[in-house]
Amino acid sequence: MANDTLEGNRHRGIPRQAARVTVLIDAIEGTLADFLAAQTVALDGIDPALGGLARTARDLVLAGGKRLRPTFAYWGWRGVTQPGEPIEPLLPALAALELMHTFALVHDDVMDESATRRGRPTAHRIFAGQHASDGRSGDADRFGSTAAILVGDLCLVWADQLLARSPVxxxxxxxxxxxxxxxxxxxxxxxxxxxxxxxxxxxxxxxxxxxxxxxxxxxxxxxxxxxxxxxxxxxxxxxxxxxxxxxxxxxxxxxxxxxxxxxxxxxxxxxxxxxxxxxxxxxxxxxxxxxxxxxxxxxxxxxxxxxxxxxxxxxxxxxxxxxxxxxxxxxxxxxxxxxxxxxxxxxxxxxxxxxxxxxxxxxxxxxxxxxxxxxxxxxxxx
CATH class of the missing domain: 1.10.600.10 (Farnesyl Diphosphate Synthase)
Incomplete structure (x- = not known):
């Protein structure tokens, strides 16, 4: 992995100093999208149902949000670095914070029995809806909560994997x-x-x-x-x-x-x-x-x-x-x-x-x- 660009990341040419917030977030979104695409393909190859699980997790991660955690981390790093220091090697670590955040949000929504997050159905409601529409046996709400917990766990594992890819x-x-x-x-x-x-x-x-x-x-x-x-x-x-x-x-x-x-x-x-x-x-x-x-x-x-x-x-x-x-x-x-x-x-x-x-x-x-x-x-x- 080169220092100037994160391999596979579609967002290149990031300014070396005082990158605008929108540019920084764009780079983090690209890093997440590329990482999650590969993870989804891998799970889809095992079983299509796992591909569906991964796609739901991916959609939750990429559903927007303030991206405050990686932004604060970036400025914590930038505050002590030399002018011209490239940001690309940091992107896996910064993006990992968003995967951890998704883990926390999904589990929090299950515990609070929240129906919506960011104006959209929460993970457990999504899975409960899938259960009901497919006519499966068993309790839809219980399935939804169980599947959502697993999505949260998956995001936490993914956060560890992405953090480990930081070339530092x-x-x-x-x-x-x-x-x-x-x-x-x-x-x-x-x-x-x-x-x-x-x-x-x-x-x-x-x-x-x-x-x-x-x-x-x-x-x-x-x-x-x-x-x-x-x-x-x-x-x-x-x-x-x-x-x-x-x-x-x-x-x-x-x-x-x-x-x-x-x-x-x-x-x-x-x-x-x-x-x-x-x-x-x-x-x-x-x-x-x-x-x-x-x-x-x-x-x-x-x-x-x-x-x-x-x-x-x-x-x-x-x-x-x-x-x-x-x-x-x-x-x-x-x-x-x-x-x-x-x-x-x-x-x-x-x-x-x-x-x-x-x-x-x-x-x-x-x-x-x-x-x-x-x-x-x-x-x-x-």
Whole structure:
């Protein structure tokens, strides 16, 4: 594999300095498409049903998304590299982050029983639909969940395979892999705490909700990808730089999740691609909801109370609140002032992250790009 071009990658002639985000994402998409095409052919050769499994996984990976993780990793790497350093050798590692992300999304959707993602049916709904339309025996929903879990597992294996193809020094790849493994462990730990919180939402707190945000979202969305990119640059003996990336990543990652909390209640489904109010239906103890309960009057607390199964209102029964009740709960949360408090938390974290970068020993173009990314990631409509 040559240094100037990734063999098989259709996207060539990538600018060596401060590549525009669209060009970077185009290169990552090309790397993913080429890798997934080969994997699909290989599985199709074993059995056509496996080819169908692979194509569904491929479509989920290539269905769009913000590609924030490889973008943060790229600027983490670019911040310490020399001008003119080629990006092509990094593309397998950057693209691997998107395969890991798909693994996390597919499993998360199964656990949350989500119907849509990015405006399209989730993996388990796709497989359940195939099961029903083919007239197979057995429960369609159970098959859908089982197949989706396998798709997620497949994407995680593919991520490992693609990462291993990075043409970098062995010592560098070991350092990258160490960061990657830590990121995966933290994401699983955060997801477990998230699921655990849904089983005892009345005992949860703002502090616990923020811990989930750090592990499940901040770590694997911003903080670890930045450090992943730094590791790809090779040995950098500057603890201040690693600390700056860690602090910036934690702040922006938390703000990213706080924005997600707000969008989950007040976002436009036509823009977010997900139904509004899902977190409220399940009683998920987000920072927004925990703050609302802390700020609420006694009357408001009664409306925000949980039943033992996690539904927000005991009178609603196991099915949870309907559309009108969700709208009422969202209004009560707004009346407590919690959304404004969360907006302040987001702004404060982005401002502090910018202050961290101001003194970080990184290239000016990377500093500017990371400041822009912080705003884009936390002020998004979806």
């Amino acid at each position: 020094a062995t010592a560098t790849l070991f350092a990258v892999r160490s960061c990657y493994d830590r990121m995966r462990v933290e994401a699983v730990a955060g997801q477990y705490l998230d699921v655990l919180g849904e089983t005892k939402p009345g005992d949860w707190s703002v502090e616990q909700a923020l811990l989930v945000a750090r592990l499940k979202t901040a770590g694997y969305t911003v903080q670890r990808p930045l450090q992943f990119g730094l590791a790809l640059a090779g040995p950098v003996d500057d603890p201040a730089l690693d600390e700056a990336y860690a602090r910036y990543g934690l702040l922006v990652g938390e703000a990213f999740q706080l924005r997600d909390d707000l969008l989950g209640v007040y976002g436009d489904p036509a823009v977010t691609g997900k139904p509004a109010g899902d977190d409220l239906r399940s009683g998920k103890p987000t920072t927004l909801l925990m703050l609302a309960r802390r700020l609420a009057t006694p009357a408001q607390q009664a409306e925000l109370a949980y039943d033992p199964a996690g539904a927000v209102n005991p009178a609603d029964g196991p099915g949870g609140p309907d559309h009108d009740q969700i709208a009422r709960i969202a209004q009560v949360i707004a009346d407590t002032g919690a959304p404004e408090r969360v907006e302040t938390m987001i702004r404060d974290r982005v401002a502090e992250a910018a202050a961290v970068l101001a003194t970080a020993p990184i290239r000016p173009d990377s500093r500017a790009a990371l400041n822009e990314l912080a705003v884009r990631a936390t002020q998004r409509p979806a």
